[in-house]
Amino acid sequence: MSFETRLFINGEYVESSSGEYLTIRNPTDDTLVSDKIHAASEVDVDNAVAAAKAAFPKWRDTAGHKRAAIMLKFADLLEKNVDMLASLESRAMGQPISLAKRMILGPAALWRYYAGYAGKVSGESFPPDEDGTYKIVQYEPLGVCAGISAWNGTHVLSAWKIAPAMATGNTFILKSSEKSPLGVAAYGNLLNEAGFPPGVVNIIAGGGKVGALLAYHMQIAKIAFTGSAAAGRKVMEAAAKSNLKHVSLELGGKSPALIFDDADLENAVEHSSTSFLRNSGQICFAASRVLVQEGIAPKFIEAIKTAFEKAADKMGDPSLETTAFGPLADQAQFERVMGFLNDGKAAGLQYLTGGARKGDKGTFVLPTVILNPDVKAKVYTDEIFGPVISIKTFKDEAEAIELANNTTYGLGASLYTADVARALRVASKLEAGTVGINSAFATSPQTPFGGHKQSGIGRESGPEGLKEYLQPKTIHINMNVGKK
Template sequence: MTIKKMFIDGKWVHASSGQIRTIINPFNQEEIATVTEGDQSDAKAAIIAARKAFDQGDWSSTPATERSSIVHKIADLIERDQQKLAELESLDTGKTVEESREDMVDIAGVFRYYAEIGDKNGGEIISSPIPNSVSKVVHEPVGVCGQITPWNYPLLQASWKLAPALVTGNTLVMKPSEITPLTTIKMFELIEEAGVPAGVANLVLGAGHTVGAELSTNVDVDLISFTGGIETGKKIMQAASVNVKKLALELGGKNPNIVFADADFNTAVDQAMNAVFFHAGQICSAGTRLIVEESIHDEFVEALVERVNNIKLGNGFDKDTQMGPLISAEHLAKVEKYVETGKQEGAKLLTGGRRPKDPALQNGFFYLPTIFTNCTTDMHIIQYEAFAPIITVEKFQTEQEAINLANNSTYGLAGGVWTNDIVKAERCVAKMRMGTVWINEYNVYFPHAPWGGYKQSGIGRELGKLGLEEYTETKHILHNLKPEPINWFGD
């Protein structure tokens, strides 16, 4: 099997150490690729290339319209290779091809959005109180950007970082998750094909404790953008202080989904499932904390369990499959421990809570959709992210109690409210401490709207105009048109 390489300074290269890594399909543990495995020395080489391309190259000074044109070309290429990319993503992650295909549409949309707005950020003239002067504010690229992406949505999360960084004139070094690098490798082939100059976009494969650590600590990196777990995010934040890097951190969530008694019952049940069971619950915004008004609690849970038990697990390439496997054996073991903790805490397991018995699924990292009731906010399973197909159900009696429950978390990424009373809905979302809150909807995003969290869900925003601003520095320029001596210290 051909060893897939990384991309440094416009060249496809093997790791300096000669190390390799085997990539497996989580559906059946079959080997699907072998990739080169980089370390600190490879990360340093990529940083040097990115630094040189920024400081001595033309990319940052290239007219924004030209950079936007290249980013448009990348979107074109993604659309051209959409099916191939979707299949590769499903092999790598285990998710259904239908989900991956929708991801590719979104990814092309992200590149298209930033290409369309990237040349419209030319700054502004501001009123100057100084006579005979002109004052203006301009936005310039940050410099060399380190970008670390997660395994759950490899190419989608990469697009959120790549597109705004490129269109604003930065150079970058990207490190994808070491267990799901395949579509990111393919993306860099498209970046090369689109005509991005050598050294501008660099790809280093390898583990977080080697490549990621170098990106975080290296003084020639000006910004670090990381999507992943909260503990790793804290380490990156500390490491980045060595040269006070700009930080953009998206660190997950434990997201509430509030259902009032006056909501449309069947729609709320359906959407409660959609909020969690896509990609086996491995979604940072998954609405895993279901908070249901007491008067409909029992009926709602009964309907939910009935539907959840009909979810079809299987191969993501099977058109009948509704949910694929977890990402790895290691993650499966963590989920099993998480569920056992819930039982020990006194939560009531209504369905799931184990691996499936179907012989056809035994080689994969499958876990049954799981529902817990009798949950309280002091429980581990309420406060900590599982990243799994698990719903915990809490109940409430009053609107304020629902809000209090929703906000009782160290996270603040996303949440939902289901009610036909729009005034009540607006009251709730005004008090919910989260970066995104949906009313009668869940898990919808688009490139035009910012994404990020309150509290320990992270720092900064991706997507939208704010996602563009993350990759720029703001400079004020004052030009005195008629300079004269001040004579403050005499002639």
């Protein structure tokens, strides 16, 4: 299968001016996928910015229904090419092909959702009253925007960034993750086929230094970043030290799942195992801290042990439709997760399942359950980003909330109970930007996604995601001029 490896700038595929390349290996068996993925240089970044800046005035002034038609065509093309795009994602970072397809069809729906907003961003007006000033507030695009995507959900994260920017008349530069650049590299042909004018959307690849070039760039008006909290801080620092560009950050999580003694046990186990293990636990808002009320803890622990052992049997070659769970994204991610597990074992933590590598090749980590770690243990406090949960028990609602909120993160949470009043009461007290009740949290085009505390600032998806690419302008008109 051939695939695109070049940069997409100003409507054309171009080679990196530096001659630098990224290497991608298949995490299933460590075979070489490509060592010729073009990595952008500073010149390439400047060229992409210049193209986006030149394209901005015309795209901003393009009628909303015309922008919408192009966006809708792009959504159609995502669906038409879902098999090709999913295969590229699977080869690059081990995402099971069945999941990869869903994570492309979801973004197609998001592109359609935001296409509906094109040309419909309204302002406000206020009467003169006694001050004689007629007041207008209008909302305008920011200009050249940039996005830095994480590797665990490339197409979803790209859509969250590019689609609202397109609907509001901005132009865009997307940097893919160095772990998963193949899928979005294929966007260039689809963007052209959809009818996007040259320079409106540009796609580049590269490592952290390319992201830094975008974050520091003086001609970029806004940057949206998804990734680790440490890298997010660097993006914010770069924005502050350059032109004070707008910044939105979707960072890490260490989300809790609260399971009360009246919960549907089978449902709670399903969402704490199969739903959690989706993408091999490499989901930022996955509930990795499972808090169970004492009365049902023995039954839950036995059931989750069985569920995780069964999940291990469904782990395998991600290119097969029958595979539910694949490897971790690459060797570096594998070593990071195994480092947590090995350190935990050395510290005497109790592992109910897993805690080891599956097989003798690839980056597979067995689904792992850790029982009752200390609240200061790294496996409990730090984001592992792998198929690992820890289980602790609680006595009552107050203790559950205290344990849930005892983290520097605040991205997601879920809770399980048959008591609707308790569900809403507890949800309101959880320090998290997203909450799922009686299910693992799932994103929706209609609702915003983002976190509290050190899980980030700003929101993506929903109407709030649209606002991230707009700035208000206030106009006051003196209505007394010319009065006799």
